[in-house]
Amino acid sequence: MDPPSLRDNTADVERLLRCLKRVLGEEEVSVGLHLIRRVPRLLRENQYEVQALVHEKEGRGWHLMDIYPTTEEISLYGLAVDLGTSTIVLRLMDLLRGNEVGEVSFLNPQIGAGSDILARIHHAADPRGLQELQQAVAGKMNQEIGRLCGECKVEVEQVVAASLAGNTTMTHLILGLDPYWICREPYIPVTNAPGLVKAEEAGVFIHREAPVFLFPNVGSYLGGDLIAGILACGLHRGDEVSILVDVGTNAEVVLGNRDWIVACAGAAGPALEGGVADMGMMAGPGVIDRVFRDPGSGQFRLRTIESRPPVGICGSGLIDLVAQLFLAGMIDARGKLVPEKCGERLREMDGVAEFVLVPAPDSGSGQDLCLAQTDLDALVRSKAAMYTILTTVLQMVHLTPKDIRNFYVAGTFGSYIHPPSAVTLGMIPDLPLETYRPLGNTSLAGASRALVSSVARKEAGIIRNRVTYVELNVNQEFMGLFNAARFIPHTDRGLFPTVKAGSGGVPGVME
């Protein structure tokens, strides 16, 4: 800037804005009172030569966030957040270099009020409960932001932007919005497009002028996390039809291409995440995440996380196990344990048959690790629900599984799942294996893209507007499809030509 003189006694802020407009064009540039208070000193200390940090506003124009000396090399960071119901992941990114600097994940502290969404909504019905939930998540996030910044040697004030992807309820709770009507007919969120809010307003303490981008929701049951997922996999940009499946308690399915997108969500049951089996648990040290049965010896080989003695099994391990049991003929097409094949591994407990995978002496917990017939039944119901949802969505747009060119599997679970096992069970269609693309945490990937790209943020809005949310109509036709899918792999074996029951055949070799 030209420094002030008696000939040009333009005020400090207007001098700064005049100079900015020369660079940014004639669009309005706003400034907050807090920065205005610091402007005179900052300009004079730096002889009217400064670097300015601006962000694009939602409507049009720019917001001036901060100014820095030109003599300093500035580092700016951003925070991409996957605001999960169970787990929250923070990723710190260098905004100038575009790379990841650090990452941390932790349990969503709202779990104290209940592990599922409905329990949280119930808890928030009381205004104090809502405040509690908002403060719990914001407080924990602030603590973890502090820790992450500390580890990465980044000042919290250098974190100048954030991007949050969460489902509709999580997005409501972080903003202190009452989710009461989300789960009540006709299922109305407070807002589907919170857009940019100030970090301060969301109770997140980073740079005080930092804009926080919240992914828009399509509706009560289709949240910003899935929009972020679509953004990350790029389904909305392809010419061919792709499908994105986020497997969890709720199976979320998105189908489409550059011209159209349909999405639906349905309850698949917690069985797919290993959540119902007695020995089921979330991924952690000693948890079995891969199972392979040697067709020669008939021995089961287990992979555990960190190679510790086995203490339980997670979803991907469970799916492997059941697929292997089926291929070995140890369970039949109805998912029932076959005594003749299971031999001494089969026993009965309280009138329920169970299969002993790891006897107590070999386990890390000192207890038998077993798969009960009831666990198996739940898994079969869940996989049937998953497959029925997939085929129902496909039918709605008059497509069949063969039309799918890319099958993206999202979620932490999705990145561990072994597609051949899931195909063997008939949980997902029998497509060429290269069609399946486990993507890991797509919400976080989408949040990261939105953090560094205004194009990506605009895309999120476009995706939101393009998605047609279809209600799963659980009618007689659906139930018919569901019942047909309650066999392994399916009543119509022609749909799964590569699956050979009782063959002992190996779908993929264990790494």
Place this chain on the structure above:
Amino acid sequence: MDPPSLRDNTADVERLLRCLKRVLGEEEVSVGLHLIRRVPRLLRENQYEVQALVHEKEGRGWHLMDIYPTTEEISLYGLAVDLGTSTIVLRLMDLLRGNEVGEVSFLNPQIGAGSDILARIHHAADPRGLQELQQAVAGKMNQEIGRLCGECKVEVEQVVAASLAGNTTMTHLILGLDPYWICREPYIPVTNAPGLVKAEEAGVFIHREAPVFLFPNVGSYLGGDLIAGILACGLHRGDEVSILVDVGTNAEVVLGNRDWIVACAGAAGPALEGGVADMGMMAGPGVIDRVFRDPGSGQFRLRTIESRPPVGICGSGLIDLVAQLFLAGMIDARGKLVPEKCGERLREMDGVAEFVLVPAPDSGSGQDLCLAQTDLDALVRSKAAMYTILTTVLQMVHLTPKDIRNFYVAGTFGSYIHPPSAVTLGMIPDLPLETYRPLGNTSLAGASRALVSSVARKEAGIIRNRVTYVELNVNQEFMGLFNAARFIPHTDRGLFPTVKAGSGGVPGVME
């Protein structure tokens, strides 16, 4: 609004905005998170039939401030504020009816840090001092807003807008902006266009989303109070040339019409406000505000405020007194007391001649009320400065006093001043008396207009851009004019044809 249904499950906020846009056109409507939090309940409690309160934003678009049931009759109020260095005036206005509801004036509590602007700027040099001054004025204003609302039976939350007119330093201090550079070459304010801020940001507690309009400044020495004054008198709309004079310690002079405006300010000295005379005081009970000498009896007739026994004299009374003394020949053209004419009313105190206006027995204070020769000298210097500033500004644009069609006198002092007395002293030009228009508090009048009219707010910006601020160049020519004006009425008697010294003539009859 159409209530939500399974067919139209638009979220609450988007439903509200969609409806608003139908009324307001396609411009963006923003909403704060605080209102968003209350929206679902408010909509449902009122069956989706509500009244919305919006305000126009600075750039473009609207901001949704609040929603109310349609079943209630809503009252909305606004606050016009004259943020004076000495006195602050609050006027509460009914925004729907457009009328004034109540008014209160009180001393600016910053006076504790010094009565003049420079002392305040000095005090604010320390960040804690700045905060002190900001909090003092905001705190006192909040208290008085509360009291005024209480008296008028208005809820503070019903006050949904405010408009503040103050000089550049006062505007800085209420916003917590450091005024340090205002009084230091090259005289750079932090900002000349604070525009709209949230009430909260200025520390003013009314409706939490209330926009506060701050009049723009032209520069360090020409503040929003004068812009408000111009707006109020309408000088900027006339075809003919008008002049607006705000008489005070600083004489502020604005000259112009619909095509051009020049303004300047110069020190006239506190004498014009009665601030130097021993018996001088601000208007209050018992203060002499009008003086008339009966040419027959030679008796002085005094008008006091509330007709109480006299305790002192204010500016308008002082000007009357000196004009009457001059017309009676009791002071000469140099402003010196003439012993032969003053007779027994003249005495000497510590070597200085003084004129006894009210002897102790007749006064309300039990003390003589006197006008010393030194007071007279100061008054003559001040009136000479005033006249010189006026003529200098006129000369700059090649005009003479005769070209002035409207002579607006602003300020509390300006509304009490008796123009014939001021003409007699040669403080203002000898123009037809109907040219003079005392306007009272033009800052407050301008602030009131800006409060109720978006056109007026835009006009304020236009005025600001049209005003050319001219520095008073105190050079030899100025000093020549000043010296010529140090006579009563002037060395060039031809400039004041209606003034007859020693005539005992009465310029206007006392009401």
